[in-house]
Amino acid sequence: MNYIIYGLGISGISSAKYLANINENVIVTDDNISSIENAQKSLSNIKNIRFLKSDEIEYNKEDKIIFSPGIPLFFPKRHKVLEIKEQKNIDLMCDIELFYQRNSQNNFIGITGTNGKSTTTALTGFIFKELNIKSDIGGNIGKPCFDLLQNQQDFSYIFECSSYQIDLLDKIKFSVASLLNITPDHITRHGSFENYIKTKKKIFQNQKEGDFAIINIDDEITKNIFDELKNDKNFKANLIAISNKEKVENGVSYFDGELNCNILGKQFSAKFDSQYLKGFHNTQNIAFSFANAFCFSLVKNLKIDENLIVEAIKKFKGLEHRNQILGQYQGIAFVNDSKATNAESTKSSLLSFNNIFLILGGIPKENGIGDLAPYFHKVIKVYLIGEATEEFAKVLEKNNVAFFWHFNSE
Numbered sequence: 001m002n003y004i005i006y007g008l009g010i011s012g013i014s015s016a017k018y019l020a021n022i023n024e025n026v027i028v029t030d031d032n033i034s035s036i037e038n039a040q041k042s043l044s045n046i047k048n049i050r051f052l053k054s055d056e057i058e059y060n061k062e063d064k065i066i067f068s069p070g071i072p073l074f075f076p077k078r079h080k081v082l083e084i085k086e087q088k089n090i091d092l093m094c095d096i097e098l099f100y101q102r103n104s105q106n107n108f109i110g111i112t113g114t115n116g117k118s119t120t121t122a123l124t125g126f127i128f129k130e131l132n133i134k135s136d137i138g139g140n141i142g143k144p145c146f147d148l149l150q151n152q153q154d155f156s157y158i159f160e161c162s163s164y165q166i167d168l169l170d171k172i173k174f175s176v177a178s179l180l181n182i183t184p185d186h187i188t189r190h191g192s193f194e195n196y197i198k199t200k201k202k203i204f205q206n207q208k209e210g211d212f213a214i215i216n217i218d219d220e221i222t223k224n225i226f227d228e229l230k231n232d233k234n235f236k237a238n239l240i241a242i243s244n245k246e247k248v249e250n251g252v253s254y255f256d257g258e259l260n261c262n263i264l265g266k267q268f269s270a271k272f273d274s275q276y277l278k279g280f281h282n283t284q285n286i287a288f289s290f291a292n293a294f295c296f297s298l299v300k301n302l303k304i305d306e307n308l309i310v311e312a313i314k315k316f317k318g319l320e321h322r323n324q325i326l327g328q329y330q331g332i333a334f335v336n337d338s339k340a341t342n343a344e345s346t347k348s349s350l351l352s353f354n355n356i357f358l359i360l361g362g363i364p365k366e367n368g369i370g371d372l373a374p375y376f377h378k379v380i381k382v383y384l385i386g387e388a389t390e391e392f393a394k395v396l397e398k399n400n401v402a403f404f405w406h407f408n409s410e
Contacts (some may be wrong), residue, residue, distance in 0.1 A: 002027050003056060006081060007068020008039045014144035015066050015095045020048040028375065029054045054166060064091045067096055069164035073283070075191040094168035096159060099145040101171065104386045107156040108173065109292060112166060112203050113180025113216075115337065115345040116285050118182060119277075120317045121160040122137035123289040128156060130305060130312035131293065140165060149220045156296070163190065163199045173206040175299045178214040179287050182221040183344040185365060200226050207237035210236050214240040214288060217248065240291055244283045252294070254287040261306065268306040276325070279352030286313055323349050343371045350375040361386030369395050
């Protein structure tokens with residue numbers, strides 16, 4: 001049997017190293033020939049690895065294809081690997097699925113959503129460390145799963161899961177799974193918004209009685225998923241509601257500086273604010289992270305003082321590049337929000353501050369920055385960079401927002 005690593009980004013390289021070092025037969029390939037050549041250089045000192053173009057590989061049904069989530073699978077056209085999978089009946093998965101198969105005796109927590117999942121993953125991991133729960137975070141947050149500790153007893157893996165990764169998950173079961181929100185994003189990769197929603201919902205697909213499905217009920221789309229699962233007689237996991245607008249019967253709410261938890265009859269409340277996690281979106285991240293830790297304690301029957309979870313949240317200084325306050329100079333705060341890759345996540349930052357000088361750029365997503373118009377009054381001036389400059393400039397001009405870009409003469 002061969003493990004075929006298809007796609008040679010950081011997760012592909014990590015998977016190849018791990019499998020080769022435990023004496024598995026490994027073939028690495030990529031649609032980009034230069035990526036194969038670069039991998040050959042970086043992995044030259046490791047045995048059991050063959051470097052082949054994808055059309056040079058002889059696929060057998062016993063093989064397993066570890067496919068990179070970064071490669072479009074279904075849209076804008078079906079990738080040829082799908083035909084190979086169907087013809088040869090080969091297992092096709094991402095690295096997280098394989099990692100689960102090899103470490104399923106441990107605990108898995110999955111976190112997904114269009115926005116906020118990185119901060120929630122990092123904060124959940126921080127809480128676990130503060131509570132002395134043996135754990136680590138990985139996945140889409142930038143740490144490949146095969147770079148994490150393995151062969152551990154009673155260890156917990158907290159994974160940020162992108163929709164691309166969820167597309168390639170099959171058997172994995174998350175004892176605690178969180179769905180933060182869903183807004184239009186990655187439509188080109190999924191073909192439609194409906195497909196994107198279906199993919200996100202898959203994070204709950206293998207949950208059983210005693211597991212926890214934690215879902216935002218303030219968001220109309222995720223509330224629909226919550227209701228669907230509630231009415232599904234075959235879904236046995238505990239449904240936990242998250243709200244940042246109102247108290248909920250079986251879940252966690254956090255608004256106006258007060259957290260209220262009421263889960264399976266266990267109640268807790270606390271008034272507190274974080275000096276680091278600012279903005280409405282972070283109230284959601286805080287509520288989810290508290291719920292993740294609280295529900296995990298129920299899964300494992302741990303006796304944890306809820307106040308310790310709150311104290312951990314208060315200590316957490318936030319995620320790099322996500323609404324991160326770098327410092328102040330002469331009364332001006334410098335904020336790094338470069339992880340905001342769509343209008344919805346940028347809105348969260350705009351809601352957190354006033355009198356903003358905004359550096360804006362990147363690749364335009366569906367609807368561009370048009371949805372930010374209600375918040376432009378908080379912006380003094382925009383500095384445009386990157387591929388979307390001309391498109392964004394038209395929107396700003398239409399809304400009478402001062403802006404600068406290098407083709408603009410002032």
